[in-house]
Amino acid sequence: MTVRIPIRRLWPEPSTQPLDDDALTALYDRAGEPRLRVNFVTSLDGAVTVDGYSAGLSGEPDKRVFGLLRMVCDALVVAAGTLRHEGYRAVRLDERRRAWRRAHGLTEYPTLVVVSHSLDLDPAQAAFADAPTRPIVLTHADADPPPGLTDVADLLRCGTERVDLAVGLAELHRRGLTQLLCEGGPHLFGALTAADLVDELCLTVSPLLAGPGPGRITAGDTVPPRQLPLRHVLAAEDGVLMLRHARP
Ligand SMILES: NC(=O)c1ccc[n+]([C@@H]2O[C@H](COP(=O)([O-])OP(=O)(O)OC[C@H]3O[C@@H](n4cnc5c(N)ncnc54)[C@H](OP(=O)(O)O)[C@@H]3O)[C@@H](O)[C@H]2O)c1
Structure with a gap:
């Protein structure tokens, strides 16, 4: 059995007792919009990996919250690079x-949801082949899928030549x-x-x-800094x- 390392809230109101799963879930609850x-x-020094993977940074408390965040979401969005590199398996709970x-009507x-420009994806990867719910691949109009990909996933094409993330997220919202x-x-x-497009960052x-x-945890072109207030x-x-940082 996994030993549970106690988690307490330090801010805004410190908790003296460790937080159980219900209390933790309430802190990461679903939003109305x-x-x-x-x-x-x-x-501490801002690395996104140790020895090339995120596993070296994570422990039991992080995994517990990671699992709760998966539990409360409608869709889990991941870049193709991370899916390939970290060898994503099927999303199971x-x-x-x-x-x-079920109790919350989900x-x-x-x-x-896998975001890919190139569609260099392996349909045999367990994330696709073993998925309990048919995955969506968010890509662009000109992308050419490899054989077998459309057997195991739906393509959602948003944007020409490059993926238009704003249009893609709006289409996911439209699908519930x-x-x-x-x-x-x-x-x-x-x-x-x-x-x-980022409303919230949960950072361990x-x-x-x-x-x-x-x-670092972010890469790509330079953008103007954006404020994201601390929530807990x-x-x-x-x-x-x-x-947990989130927009007002
Ligand atoms: N510490 C953590 O919490 C954490 C979390 C996740 C990942 N990681 C680490 O991050 C590393 C992977 O990083 P990465 O540089 O490969 O970045 P990435 O963002 O995981 O993957 C980049 C790839 O994802 C697709 N992609 C990303 N943004 C896109 C966009 N706007 N439009 C279309 N496609 C997009 C493209 O795939 P195609 O090539 O298919 O077009 C792109 O080549 C790994 O070492 C992983 O372990 C760490």
């Missing part, structure tokens, strides 16, 4: 989390997928920031110095901080 929430883990979704599983969770990676986060800060080398600070007993 469409929202794009982005979730990342970083080192345990029975307790599926029961929570589908059993969130829909996986309004609570969107983006799990990265850095280039997708940079493009969403550039298009001013891991208490380690990764040193120089890895990139959670601390796990292993020294991990979990910040």
